[in-house]
Amino acid sequence: MVDNWLNIRQFFKIGHCLSCCQPLSLFEDFCPACVDSLPYMQSHCPGCGESRPDQIGENLLCGQCQQTPRPFASVRALFHYQRPVATYIQQLKYRRRLDLARTLGLLMAKHLKSTDKTVDLIMPIPLHRSRLVGRGYNQALELARPIAKKLALPLDYKSLVRTRKTKSQTKLSIDARRKNIRHAFAVLGNKVAGKKIALIDDVFTTGLTAEAATHALRKSGATSVECWVLARAGLGQD
């Protein structure tokens, strides 16, 4: 009977650590050892998310960000874009592993929440409608749902929209990425006016997507925009 129950749990992949597969109680996704060994980002520049040695002050911008300030208030990245997190992101995006969004979203809520409680609204980076139809879901929204729930903050996934179908940024140079993403977002209605927003995305590479979304939100009266991202990737990694 016990064996049968274990087999059933194995078959349905419930109650097992997503990383090492050891059995866990239902609704747990990682064993404590695996959750501790994920590639967490330690100190990073609050302007661009670039990792750096721990001893540099938390709020100090890197040279690049001091020279060219970004429109968003800060970037908070939970992980380096490394295995196994990079694999989870690929599975979440391309293999419908929506269970991973819940697990990873809860980890984001636990580690990235504003300590000064200044965020009013959680918003995912939207996909263009044609990409949403193709994939069937927006991975950033699936990450945003558990974050909003856990932090008891309102989730708005309708006000910010992608008005232009853009090419995948992955293989483009920085200049081509900037041109590709410019004016790709618009804000509908007036729900963002006066709000401090946490913008949720799975991967942050150059930050140009978040910049374009932030410009649209600020133009519509948002007071500030923080970017909360699951992983920070280097160019060519995403």
Ligand SMILES: [Zn+2]
């Ligand atoms: Zn494990």
Ligand SMILES: [Zn+2]
């Ligand atoms: Zn920076």
